[in-house]
Amino acid sequence: MSKYQTNISDVARVGRRGLLQASGGLVIAFSLFGANSATAASAASDTASTSVTPPPAGRLYAWLAVHPDNTVTLFTGKVETGTGVQTALAQFAAEELDFPIERLNVVMGTTSETVDQGPSYGSRTVRYAGPQIRHAAAAGRQALLDLAAAHFGVSANQLATNGGTISVIGAPDQTITYGKLVDGKRLNMEIGASGERFNMVVAPAVQTKDPSTYTVVGKSVPRKDIPGKMTGQFTYVQDVRVPGMLHGRVVRPYGVGSTLLSVDETGLKDIPGFVQVVRRDNFLGVVAETEWGAIQAAAKLGSTLNPSGPDAAPAKWSNWDGLPPMDQIWETVRHTAAGKNAAAANRGSVDMALGYASRTLKATYKTPFQMHGSIGPSCAIADVQGDRATFWSCTQMPHQTLRDMSKMLGMPLEKMELRWFEGAGAYGRNGFDHVVADAAVMSQAVGRPVRVQWMRWDEHGWEPKGPPIVQDLLGALDSNGQVIAWRHHMWIPTTSDTHLIAAALIGEPDVTGQTGLGQPAVVYKYNFPNADVACHGEGRVALLTAWLRSPAQFETTFAMESFIDELAAAAGQDPLAFRLAHVSDPRGIDVLRAAAQEYRWESRPATGKRPQANSKPAHGRGVAWVNRDDARVATIADVTVDPASGEIKVGRVVVAHDCGLVVNPDGLRNQVEGNVIQSLSRTLREEVTFDRAHVTSRDWQGYPILRFSEIPDRIDVVLVNNTPKYPSYGAGEPSTNPTAAAIGNAVFDAIGVRLRQTPFRPDRVKSAMS
């Protein structure tokens, strides 16, 4: 019998009254509702009197609180980033707890109230945190049954749970709500937990439901956060205000590597509300009583970058021009020797097979720096007071960010708390963690809480980017049009650089964070007899880079799935049939066939006929697929290309999506539609520009994203293999991946031009045609 079951049987044996009186023992099933209550989640409560360390994962109260009004709070270290995981995780809990989801609230991320379940990234929340919460909630239901058994004086197997109540079977008058049963106490039962973060195992001994009996998981439950967001009643981190708070703004270096020479503070005092300049080595910021005062002061010091140069504004920076020329960025990436080679596939001998080829193709694919481009710039509040600190942040990794702050401030973790509030969508590691560090530096300097919000130019200029990638492909066909050799070599800078900007600016660049190395971000699923797929993984190249939705796999899928199409066209074959002939992955075949069926794909080779420049718009279709962390996605897109303007218009997009058992079908469709539109934007429009000193795309004109007039006519989503046979794999990003290749392949079908560099801007289309 496990420890968990022993404890529950203690409950049954001793009864509720006895347990309430027990104290001092190792296991007390109840204690007074304590620091970890849902009500402690308010923005500005005093932390001095309460513990700020995370609750122990092995205790039920770390996951669940049952309140007297028969509502339930689920606590999770995971956070909502706009993908709907708050509701999905609530569905896991409501399902196992037999509790109405409308009465179940979710507290996310706050470090003093939640267990560290790992960052909310990599399409991993439902996949890893889902089972943890499923088990915690099942343990909760079992604990409630045992309490009810003691309450009614029957055995637990004579009881039934139903919608937040427990009844004695056959005696409907003997019914009690969870809320009455728990009576406002903390659920202190030991449920057992081992391992850490993604790999944490919670309540391993508990029996969970048979998925075929699910009534909440698998339903399109409306998202819990949406009504508040539609009415201005929702509190984003940008909306949080703390008593005594000042407003801060950063003044970033003129060049990425510039040093701060001098700051002329003349005139700053004339700005109403201005408090002080915060200068520490190369870190420069301003603090004011009002937001407008801080904005004005930062602008006066030169935060918008004076076009006359690094010494033209009152804050004078050294002249630094260490970035490579923008048009040579891919050569820079290719010739960055430092790094590590890693193979993703190695089969047979490509070089020997080339001797038998009837046709050999080579191509190089290039993709630029791209940015997350959150609509809400990074924002955080820090209150650093002597030996303790509190942060208000929308980071996707609250517990890790707090550890980073502990290192940067040299402060013990036990004295620090991060209160998590949702921000705007981030789609990876953007500035949301960095702004916490900025606020910490400024609050430490002024001794008051400081709210820092980046301005648009700070966000565009300094958020970590997705890296530029260059890829060489080589393929060989035999005389039957079969692929006999495939080589895919990629040069990928890091997508995991976690160094903090503020730490570097204050002269402690390595106090926390790692540079990381680019990884072979490709899941090679073709069965070519000779294959050589390898990556030269590099560290930081030119700009700070970190994970951006489906890190590097968006780019590698573009190259892989475009080049397959090149081979299919060279072989004169239908591009869908050509893929199916070279794939043996059953779920890959499933999504390709499902997409084709929904689209009503007719077998034919790509047309690939080049029109005259003044001819009428031409139509084309393209297909691509991906295997992303065990999800499979196939995308088919229709395009119309205007040869005169080079403009690509996307008509219908069909996505066949297999992420195993779907938790919330409408939430998933929302995600897939979002992935399609965002990746279309990255395919058609997005490229970070820079000169030798700094990023020059510092607003939305300099970094255009897709607008309403440019969206597809239709996005049709087909859910494949949505069955309890499979676990719920993540869905936050897989459907980003096939888009660029599907569009590029459709453009080839339409006008016979192969686009090997994103974004597919009209000028690039036109120059490719000429």
Place this chain on the structure above:
Amino acid sequence: MIILTGEFAMPQSIALNINGSSQTVDVEPHSMLLYALRDNLGLHGPKFGCGLAECGACTVVLDGNAIRSCMTPVSAVGNSKIVTLEGLGTIENPHRLQKAFIEEQAAQCGYCINGMIMAASALLDQKPHPSRDDIKQALDGNLCRCGTHMRIVRAIERAAGQGA
């Protein structure tokens, strides 16, 4: 990207007509309306997105027109009537646009949605039965990064269908 006004005046008491009631804020006259709404009046509907009138997150309706509060000086507002997202409705009593956005689940992070609903509100007031192209055109200056466009368009069509 010029936002520096170069002149710094002391805060003054300025009366604004917000969501049907008169409110007084103590701000610099040339400071932007967005900060008065958010910081002085505690409204959460209008958002800071760019400060450059490029994204629409800060949109409010001023005398029937959708405007960018991040680039509208408080001194320019005068007696105009301003409606924010809060002025349309609440969770308990939502405006038909808010109701339609909820029914269509037309949000992901939701940060841009203030601008979408406010721009749509001005559109429907001026053109109760817009075509899909009308909707796309009215919202073309509003950026959404999550890619919720399809649902946003559907929600506005739904609200328009329920109007008249």
